[in-house]
Amino acid sequence: MATPDERLVERARSGDAAAFDELTERHLDAAYGLALALLGSPDDAEDCVQDSFIRALERLDQCRTPERFRAWLLEIVRNRALNMKRHGRVRVAVPLDGLDLASGRPDPARDAERGRLRELLTGALAMLTERQRTVVVLHDLEGWQHDEIAEFLKIRTGASRALLFKARRTLRKVLGGLPTFEEWR
């Protein structure tokens, strides 16, 4: 049985590197997804996640409910992302119309293809409003429910649905002529 977060937090508080590694492994993807939703750029999301994990480690003694470590960590990610935006420490993603779509055909190297597709999707996300992007990434990529998104963004559930609808419509329009991810594979 997997060690509960609570126990890992307790061990990490004592400086146990393996326990902190395990916490990172468990919550890295969720933290990254949230950072990406809020910042829109994979590079910024990485910076944000790195800072957030370190900040979480430094403040581990303040984590009053270690069994809810994930929620606590995501709150740190959220604050860190908002801080980065506030201080203009985010890169500006290149919108899709600024990219060379003609070269969007599969490259021979698979990694390069993925990188290219990621770039295209990031460019497409940059064409959304900030809220649309946050909602579509949290819902379609991270699997959050509308009520969770609404609570997180302090908006109504209906507003979250509307934002998702508009975001998907824009993304489809922008990405319409491009091959799907499966085709790229």
Next chain:
Amino acid sequence: MNDEPVDLGPLRLSEDPIRRERLKARIRAQARQELARRAARETPARTLARWFRPVLVGSGLLFAHAVAVLVFAPDPASRAPAEPRAAGSALGIPPVVGVWLERGEGPELLDLMALFEGDRQ
């Protein structure tokens, strides 16, 4: 109206294991110093103190409960006198003796024989 989700899968960190591992390595490297600081302050006394904390809390609760019982429990002097039969049984006197005392009668010969027979057994 088409409201199908757009496949954003390639943006997932897990889709790119190399990037993911690189990010983990960056976090690990930056965390090393803080983890070392934490490990250094972890003395046996501190470990023991963490162990004792729940015990201390438990003792505190027990103490508070004991004080509450002493303060709020009725005064033993004001309690109703115990039933003679109950008192007798507490002193080890056979219950039948209590019954005779309550009735204010002496025992019959047969009662005494039954009592001594019971003691012998």
